[in-house]
Amino acid sequence: MQSLHVFIITLLFLFAYSLHQFPFAHALSSSIPTNTSLLLYPTINLGGNSSARLFLQSTSSDTLASFGLYSTDGSVFILCTMMSYYGGYGDSIIGHPQVIWSANRNFPVGRDAILSFTVAGELLLHNAVGTLIWSTPTKDASVAGVRLDGSGNLVLFDRNNVSIWESFDYPTDTLVIGQSLCAGANLTANDSFTSWASGQINIHSSSNGLQFYFGPAAYTQVFQPTSLGNETSDCYAFTNGSFGFPKLVFSLPLARSFQFMRLEFDGHFRLYEMKEAAFHVVLDVLSNEIKFCDYPLACGEYSVCINGQCCCPSSHFFRLQDEWHPDMGCLPRANLSCNDMRYHQLVPISNISYFSDDGFQSLATSATDADCKQSCLEECSCKVALFKYDAPDGIAGSCLHLSQASLLSQTTNSSHRTSAFFKIQGTMKRRTRIAIGSVVGSFALFVTAISIFTWRICKKREEEECFLGGIPGVPARFSYNELKIATRNFSMRLGSGGFGSVFKGKIGKETIAVKRLEGVDQGKQEFLAEVETIGRIHHINLVRLIGFCAEKSSRLLVYEYMGNSSLDKWIFHAHPVFTLSWKTRRNIIMGIAKGLSYLHEECKQRIAHLDIKPQNILLDDRFNAKVSDFGLSKLISRDDSKIMTRMRGTRGYVAPEWLGSKITEKVDIYSFGIVIVEIICGRRNLDESQPEERVHLISLLQEKARCGNLFDLVDTSSNDMQFHMEEVREMMDLAMWCLQVDSSKRPLMSTVAKVLEGVMTLEATPHYDLVANHEPNKSDAKVQICSYLPSATHLSGPR
Missing domain, CATH: 2.90.10 (Agglutinin, subunit A)
Structure with missing residues (x-):
């Protein structure tokens, strides 16, 4: 019998120069002969908890292929090939390596594992106690060595350099x-x-x-x-x-x-x-x-996919795991306990589609809807009961219990007869609930009587103050004297606008911004809308309303203080001392998009802001963007496709459809597109100081886009933007997508956010129809398209 004895060859290795560095590419060979044990290769720190023990490396262009043991936590290692960015001789690796193939993904090893290459032509991986974890199927004495190609292919070859085994033939999750x-x-x-x-x-x-x-x-x-x-x-x-x-x-x-x-x-x-x-x-x-909702794990646990969006089945009983990443799923507000199954309850959701109809039919059993729900309540592992009715208004159908509360989407087809019943953890027995319900009912009658009495007293006072005191769910209420002291008698003015002035103040240790509304007739609706709207919503990209004051004719709003003021002060500059970097501008655009996406698609009712402009985008100390000023906002029922309202907004930012007075939240998307262009170009959409043909920026953008000269508009004061022109061009394409005259062609804000995050791409270059009522003569289009001058109507902007 051929001896399989392995001779140990001690291989000296150069130490890494510092943390966050791989060894240089020349420090390791791209091939190893048989009869080699790789026990003595040192472990290299890659930064954070990541580390590796490398055996082979090979460079190709600006990439570095590596083969070795790799760990992201410093304790559990996989044997794999990796690709990394490599800037050239002597340069360190930037970022973590990308694993493109692994041998033992299901059986990781510790840092003391041994990789051997035997005379029999096998690669063998043993753990620290000598147990064989993985091997190549190449027990062949003709194998002469193993090499790593620059593409990341691990090859066992014979004496004629002919491949015997390749990792490319055994892919894991990557090609x-x-x-x-x-x-x-x-x-x-x-x-x-x-x-x-x-x-x-x-x-x-x-x-x-x-x-x-x-x-x-x-x-x-x-x-x-x-x-x-x-x-x-x-x-x-x-x-x-x-x-x-x-x-x-x-x-x-x-x-x-x-x-x-x-x-x-x-x-x-x-x-x-x-x-x-x-x-x-x-x-x-x-x-x-x-489609997005057809992916089996599109929305995670306890979540339902609706029109490409991930939502919790009920905000009363479930919450998002991460508001920034809704696709990570939801969590029950009270954890399910098998010890308290008598308190389990079911929350129904209708018109549900299970992502695999074949799987549903093969696993479901016949039952009535009552039996389906009861059996789920009696089975601790059941998290969701799915019931598909055999006929409309019937009680018989097919029942399926799910131990994973996922793979569900909701359809708009009312004829879809499948319902989902999500299990939640209750806290009271039925009798207790009845007793408490009786007490609450009695108390409610008492409160009602007191409320009527109070209302009669309040009616004798000023009507407006009484009404404002009854707004449900609003933030803290301050007295006028409290805010007068907090702002040092309104002496520190931060700025002013069409509805009043803003002052800096301090309550306790918290710095605040106090907005004092001026003009009783004009400020009343502004005040009510702002308190009622922003007082009930919370998002990292919306300015937080801390409280308000309503005493007689005084109306004030108390906001969190934003250290870097409004966006217009940073992008509209005559003599810039400091300009925003491209990364900062991009992050600001991302913040605005996420804030608007929350308003349009994640609130109980859609909220149209109706006054998106740089003056209403505030920046904190780290230049994180937050949408502010909800005085013109409008609530839109999810049952309404459009609403009729009087024209609102600021000249130069209103969408073309305002001319017909029927609008949707997509008017915000048009205004958002204008803000993107202003951020990139460093000038206002309507700038009377410009020559006549350049007054209207969006008309100029349309002309430059048709001529292929978009880069002429980029802010010349920012040298940093010149190094990211490809990203700038992509951002301008995104802006033009938002600026389509036909509102139905504009994307949803959630889609915009996904494009900015890199999880989606623009499907096609948008049409350059950015200015309403512009119809060049077809016969002259080829001649005049690059010499188009906007009319006086276009230059003045939408009315």
Whole structure:
């Protein structure tokens, strides 16, 4: 029998120069001969809790391929190949490496694991106690060595340098250019964002197409790329610009640097590319094939997907895990307890669609709706009961209990007869509830009587003050004298506007901004709207209303203090001493988008701000943007497509549809587009100090876009923006998308936020129809399109 004895070769290694650095590429070879034990390679700190023990490295262009043991927490390691940004000889790695293949994702090892390369041609990974964790299926004496290619392919080769085994043939969750997914092979996503273990989502390759598979619910879906010919193959090849058969492909953006595709734990198959020393998402490969709500884990636990948005089934019983990331799911406000099952209750949600109808039918059982709900209450593991009625107004149907409260979406089709019953933790027995209900009812009658008596007394006082005191849910109420003292008799003026002045003050240790409304007739509606609207909503990108004052004719609003004042003071500058960087401008745009997305889509009623402009965007000490000034805001019922109201807003920022007085919240999106352009260009939309042909910025933008000269408008005072012109161009395209004259072509604010976050891309270049009533003569369009001068109506802006 051939001896498998392994000879230990001690390999000296250069120490890393500092934390956050990989060893230099020349410090490790790109190949290793057989008879090698890699026990003595040192562990390298990568910054934070990440570390690695590297055995092979290979450079290609500006990327560095590495093979070794890698950990994100310093204790659990996987054997893998990684790709990192590498700026050249002597440069350190920037950012964390991207794992493109792993050997032991389901069986991680400790830092004392041993990797050996035997004379029998096998790579063997043992844990610290000697247990075999993983090996290559290459027990072949002809194997002469192992090498790592610059593309990240780990290859075992013979004496003639012919490949015997390649990691590219055994993909995990990632493909790189030059790699294929052949029939019978799978991509399997990680279990979660923080776990390397195999998850429940797979993409399986076959000659019929790609099969998207989700385990627990037996959900499958087959996708075939667009056919460009009759050729077929058993392998989907990932090449520069395509993924598929030789003439049967998914089209991809051409690679300008290193690219890879990864099936991620949320089910999205994303294409990444290295840009500016980091990896960024450039495409969701299956986005045209799968709608957002059709992804099995689109919205997480206890969440329902509605028209591409993730929502909690009831705000009374559930809350978002993270308001910034609704797709992370919801949490019950009271944790379920199997010890208190007698208190469990069910919250119904109608018109529910389970993401896998096949899975529902195969797993459901026949029952009545009452039996379905009762059996879920009696089964501790049941978190949601799904019931599909056999016929309208019936009680019989199909019942399915879910131990995972996910995979649900809500339809607008009222004929959909499936309901979901979410289990929540109650706190009282039925008799106790009845008793308390009786007490509360009696107390309510008593309060009603007292309220009537109080109302009669209040009526003798000033009507307005009494009414304001009864607004439910408003913040703290201050006396006029308290605010007079807090502002030192209103001596520290911060600024003034159309409805009053703002003063700096201090209550306790908290610095405040006090807005004093001036002009009784004009300020009354302003005051009521602002208190009622912003007093009930809370978001990190909306200015927080601390309190208010209503005494006789005095009306004041108390806000959190914003140290960097309003946005207009930073972007409209005649002689700039300090200009905002591109990163800061981009973050400000992102903050405005998230604040408006919350108002439009996440509140109980849609809220149209109706006065979005730089003066109403305030900046804190870190230049985080917050939307303010809700005096012109309007509540829009979710049942109404449009509302009729008198024209509101500021000249130069109002949308074209105001001319018809029927508007939606998309008037804010138009104003937001104008603000983006002003931030990029560093000037006002309507600037009378400019030459006549340049007074109206949006008309000028339309002209420059048609001529392909958009960069002529970029703020020349910012040198930093000149280094990010590609991002600036993308932002201007986004602005023009928001500025479409036809409001139906403007995106939702949630879509805008996703584009800014990089999880979505602009589907196409927007039409350059940014100014109402502009119709060039068709016969002269080719001649005049780049010499178009806006009319006097256009220059003055919307009326």
